[in-house]
Amino acid sequence: MITLEEKKLxxxxxxxxxFEKGEHKSQEVLEINPRGQLPAFKHGDNVLNESSAACLYLENQFKSQGVKLTPDSPAEQALMYQRMMEGLTLTDKLNSVIYYDLLVPEEERHDSAVKRNREELATELNLWEGYLQKVVAAGSYLAGGFSLADVIVFPNIAFAFRFGLSAGRYPKLAKYYSLLKDRxxxxxxxxxHWLASPQGFDILKDI
Amino acid sequence: MITLEEKKLxxxxxxxxxFEKGEHKSQEVLEINPRGQLPAFKHGDNVLNESSAACLYLENQFKSQGVKLTPDSPAEQALMYQRMMEGLTLTDKLNSVIYYDLLVPEEERHDSAVKRNREELATELNLWEGYLQKVVAAGSYLAGGFSLADVIVFPNIAFAFRFGLSAGRYPKLAKYYSLLKDRxxxxxxxxxHWLASPQGFDILKDI
Structure with missing residues (x-):
């Protein structure tokens, strides 16, 4: 949706x-996405159900419409693709902590796994804290101008703060979040529902 | 490396x-990739450590050199991005079976998890078997001509057969593999070392 908005679509x-009502497994979704997952996206007859794929496609199809989301310089372009794909790892690590009980059946849960997942998430978040060090000092985005890297990574950062991540412990992530949240x-x-209850969870507060 | 070859680089x-010797954690790798993972790739000063990111970058930087790996038609382009990104899910599901013992500490292993991972991999492979149904009948690739989708997905298929996947049970995957393997x-x-011992593992033979 961020890409659709940026491209003036x-x-x-x-x-x-x-999810709670299982609507992602409805016939309506399964007709577009046989995995029964979201997003389920169609542009004309073209189906794109992976958010990064949909963003790359929309950027390519609407190159000169709205905001250009791919930098011209090879250095920034490399950084954009790299951060964009690393964003998928950030998503995985957030999910493995936030949705542990949903992902792992009760009889297979271990305190040691919970602990390790939380440590791995902290390592991951500190990596991004480092990536953002220079970037937010310059008041800038992940790869120069606002790009597909921000489109993919920002929702993860917003998600982390919604689930209680400490702005004090991750000041660069917090700065990045506040730079982008009103775009x-x-x-x-x-x-x-995020607007209705901006922060109701604290599962990440001690990460 | 497939992209580098296709782009005549x-x-x-x-x-x-x-991996056994831990060489992916060497200083030489860490200087390029702080995650200590492979690939670790540099083009000039530009670092790209996610294989899909490196492929997208190389295709964009060398658009008119070697084989064009992005289709022109919107429909094929959508299919390319979609299959390419779905390929990452295939990788995850293969790894969760093949490397279960490496990924999960001994005291956290469960037969129920092994069984579920194997079932989920079978579901995933059957999804790809379906995707390839039309494609290999036409003697073609995942998204029209040979594209980034094949660059990303093919190594997974090769990997699956190396680990014993049954060509009888997955005939379209086997056909796709044999169409591409000598490119x-x-x-x-x-x-x-795959040439030296083409198939030494049977962990996937009953999947």
């Missing part, structure tokens, strides 16, 4: 589904 | 490292 159809594309795509 | 420096870029990038 407003007017796209979208629908908020509930129009990001405001327009914020989940409505 | 022969002459690139490369080095085969041993020059793929032959040039095949791990040398």
């Amino acid at each position: 407003q007017g796209y159809k979208h629908k908020l589904l509930s 129009p594309s990001i405001k327009a795509s914020r989940p409505p | 022969q002459g690139y420096k490369h080095k085969l490292l041993s 020059p870029s793929i032959k040039a990038s095949r791990p040398p």
